[in-house]
Amino acid sequence: MKALEVSGLKKSFGGVQAVDDLDFFVEEYETLGIIGPNGAGKTTLFNLITGIYRPDAGRVIFFGKHLDRVPVHHLSHLGIARTFQNLRLFNSLTVLQNLTAPILGLEGYGLSSAIFRRRRYFDGERSAEEKARMLLEFFELSGKEELGANSLPYGEQRKLELARALSTNPRLLLIDEPGAGMNPREIRDLLKILRQVKEHFRLTIVVIEHQMGLIMNLSDRVLAMDFGEKIAEGIPSEIRKDRKVIEAYLGDEPITC
Amino acid sequence: MSFFTSAKRFLLCSIVVYLILKGLFLSGFLTQYIQQIILFSFIAILTSLGLNVIYGYTGQFSLGHAGFYGIGAYTAAYLGAVFKVESILSFLPILALGGVAAGIVGYAVGVPILRLRDDFLAIATLGFGILVKVLLDNSDRAIEILGGSRGFIGIPKIVNLETAFFTMVFLILVTRNLIFSRYGLFWQCIKDDELASTAFGINTARMKLMAFTYGCFLAGIGGALYAYLYSFLHPSNFDFLRSIDFLIIVIVGGMGSITGTIYAGLLWVAVIEGLRIGLPAQALEFRWVLIPIFLIVVMMWKPFGLLARKESKFLGLGRDA
Numbered sequence: 001m002k003a004l005e006v007s008g009l010k011k012s013f014g015g016v017q018a019v020d021d022l023d024f025f026v027e028e029y030e031t032l033g034i035i036g037p038n039g040a041g042k043t044t045l046f047n048l049i050t051g052i053y054r055p056d057a058g059r060v061i062f063f064g065k066h067l068d069r070v071p072v073h074h075l076s077h078l079g080i081a082r083t084f085q086n087l088r089l090f091n092s093l094t095v096l097q098n099l100t101a102p103i104l105g106l107e108g109y110g111l112s113s114a115i116f117r118r119r120r121y122f123d124g125e126r127s128a129e130e131k132a133r134m135l136l137e138f139f140e141l142s143g144k145e146e147l148g149a150n151s152l153p154y155g156e157q158r159k160l161e162l163a164r165a166l167s168t169n170p171r172l173l174l175i176d177e178p179g180a181g182m183n184p185r186e187i188r189d190l191l192k193i194l195r196q197v198k199e200h201f202r203l204t205i206v207v208i209e210h211q212m213g214l215i216m217n218l219s220d221r222v223l224a225m226d227f228g229e230k231i232a233e234g235i236p237s238e239i240r241k242d243r244k245v246i247e248a249y250l251g252d253e254p255i256t257c
Numbered sequence: 258m259s260f261f262t263s264a265k266r267f268l269l270c271s272i273v274v275y276l277i278l279k280g281l282f283l284s285g286f287l288t289q290y291i292q293q294i295i296l297f298s299f300i301a302i303l304t305s306l307g308l309n310v311i312y313g314y315t316g317q318f319s320l321g322h323a324g325f326y327g328i329g330a331y332t333a334a335y336l337g338a339v340f341k342v343e344s345i346l347s348f349l350p351i352l353a354l355g356g357v358a359a360g361i362v363g364y365a366v367g368v369p370i371l372r373l374r375d376d377f378l379a380i381a382t383l384g385f386g387i388l389v390k391v392l393l394d395n396s397d398r399a400i401e402i403l404g405g406s407r408g409f410i411g412i413p414k415i416v417n418l419e420t421a422f423f424t425m426v427f428l429i430l431v432t433r434n435l436i437f438s439r440y441g442l443f444w445q446c447i448k449d450d451e452l453a454s455t456a457f458g459i460n461t462a463r464m465k466l467m468a469f470t471y472g473c474f475l476a477g478i479g480g481a482l483y484a485y486l487y488s489f490l491h492p493s494n495f496d497f498l499r500s501i502d503f504l505i506i507v508i509v510g511g512m513g514s515i516t517g518t519i520y521a522g523l524l525w526v527a528v529i530e531g532l533r534i535g536l537p538a539q540a541l542e543f544r545w546v547l548i549p550i551f552l553i554v555v556m557m558w559k560p561f562g563l564l565a566r567k568e569s570k571f572l573g574l575g576r577d578a
Contacts, residue, residue: 097442097445101457
C-alpha cells in the first residue's frame with residue numbers, strides 16, 4: 001500500500017518556483033531519502049505535505065485520503081508527524097512536557113475533568129506520562145524529565161524532537177535535516193538512533209538530508225531534487241552514480257562513502 | 258470532591274489567611290478605608306490572573322483588559338438594579354453573570370482578533386478597550402441608569418470579606434487546575450511555538466480563544482466585585498491606564514505564575530495606596546514619580562518578574578502531587 005502519494009505538486013513564492021510539478025510516492029514501511037542542494041525545495045515540500053503551505057496545484061494523498069482540505073492540526077491525528085530543520089521544541093516546558101503535550105492532544109480528557117480533578121484527569125495524565133517516559137528511555141534521555149527542554153545539549157535536543165514526533169504514534173514520519181549542525185561523530189550516533197527507530201517503530205519515513213553517508217545508509221530509496229524538480233529516483237547505489245545528481249549536487253567527483 | 262482534596266495545602270493556607278483577616282477586620286484596627294483597599298487587592302489579583310492566562314501563559318498580548326473588567330462591572334450593576342439585588346444570595350448569580358457577560362464579549366471579540374499576532378493584537382485590544390470606555394461615557398443615552406460620564410450610582414455595597422476572598426480563592430483554584438492540565442500545557446506550547454503546536458495536533462485557534470474567553474471571564478468577575486464593593490462606577494475606572502495596572506501586576510509578578518500574580522497584586526495595591534496614605538497631601542502627585550522608579554528598580558532586579566513560571570510550594574499552587 002502507498003503511504004504517501006504526491007502528484008503534480010506545485011508551489012511558487014513570487015517568481016521562484018520552489019516546487020515544480022513533483023510526483024512521487026512512498027510505500028508503507030519504506031524509508032525515502034530526499035536529497036538536493038540548498039534551495040532545491042525540500043523543506044517547502046515538507047511544508048506542503050504538512051499543510052503549512054497550501055499548494056498552487058497538485059495533491060497529496062495519505063493512505064488514500066486527500067489532504068488538501070484537512071486542517072493542519074488534524075494531520076497529527078491522522079498519523080503524520082514531523083521534525084523541523086531548526087529545532088522547534090517547546091523551550092519553556094520540561095523535557096517530559098514536550099512529549100506529554102502532543103500525547104494529551106491526541107488522547108485527552110474534558111474540561112470539567114480538568115477543573116474538578118475527576119478521575120479521568122488523573123488517569124489521562126498518568127498514562128501520558130508513562131508513555132512519555134518510555135519514549136525518553138528509548139532515546140536515552142531518562143533522568144532528564146524535569147529539565148528545561150532548552151537546557152539540553154544540541155544533540156539531545158535533536159533526540160527529544162525525534163521523540164516528540166514519535167509520541168503521537170505516527171504512521172508517517174517526516175524528518176527534516178536531522179544532521180544539520182552536527183559533527184561527524186554526532187552524525188554516527190544519529191544514524192544509529194534513526195536505524196533503531198526504523199526497526200522498532202515500523203513506520204514510513206521520509207527524510208531530508210545533506211549528509212550523504214546518512215541518507216545512503218538509511219534510505220531504501222532516494223529521490224534527488226533540484227530547482228523544485230525531481231532529477232533522479234532510485235535505490236541509493238544508483239543515485240550515487242547518477243550523472244545528473246552528481247552534476248547538480250555532489251560536484252564533479254563521484255562520492256565515496 | 259477531589260476539586261478540594263487535590264489542593265489541601267492551598268485551601269488550608271487560605272483559611273488561615275481568612276481567619277487572620279477576619280480577626281483584624283473585627284478588632285477595629287483597620288479603618289473602613291483600609292478594609293476596602295484589602296478587598297480591592299483581591300479584585301486586582303483576580304483580574305490580573307485573567308490577564309496572566311491570556312498573556313503570561315498563552316502569549317496573547319492584550320492592552321484592553323480593563324474593557325472586560327468594565328463590562329463585568331456594568332453588567333452586574335445593571336442587572337442588580339433591574340432585579341433589585343440587595344442580599345448576598347441574590348448577588349452571587351449576578352456576580353457570575355458579570356463574568357459570563359465579559360466572557361461572551363471576549364469570545365466574540367476574540368474570534369476575529371486572535372488571528373493577529375503580537376503588536377497587531379496589542380493595537381486591536383487597545384482599540385477595544387478605548388471603544389468600551391467611549392461606550393460607557395455615553396451609556397446614559399441608551400440606558401439612563403448606566404449614568405454615562407456622570408457615573409453609575411446607588412449600587413448596594415454587598416461585597417464583604419467573605420465574598421471577595423472566597424470568590425478569589427475558588428477562582429484561583431479553578432485557574433490552577435486549568436493551568437496544570439492539558440489545556441494549560443497547550444496554552445504554554447502556543448506561547449512557545451505556535452507552528453510546532455499546530456503540527457503536533459493542538460487546535461491553536463480554539464485554545465487561544467479558550468484562554469482569552471476565560472481570562473476575560475475572570476476580569477468580568479473582578480469588575481462585578483468592584484461594582485458591589487465601591488457602590489459607584491465611573492468610566493474613568495475602566496480606561497486604558499487601568500489595563501496598564503493589570504499588565505504591571507502580571508509582569509512584575511512574573512509571566513506564567515499564579516503565585517507571582519498574587520504577590521504582585523498585593524504589592525501593587527499596597528504601593529499605590531501606601532503612598533497615598535504616606536505622602537503629605539501637597540506631594541500626593543509625587544506618587545507618579547515614585548511608582549515608575551519603583552517599577553524600574555523591580556524590573557532591573559528581576560527582569561522576568563518576581564516568579565516567572567514558578568509556583569509557591571508553600572501555598573500549594575504547583576502541580577498535583
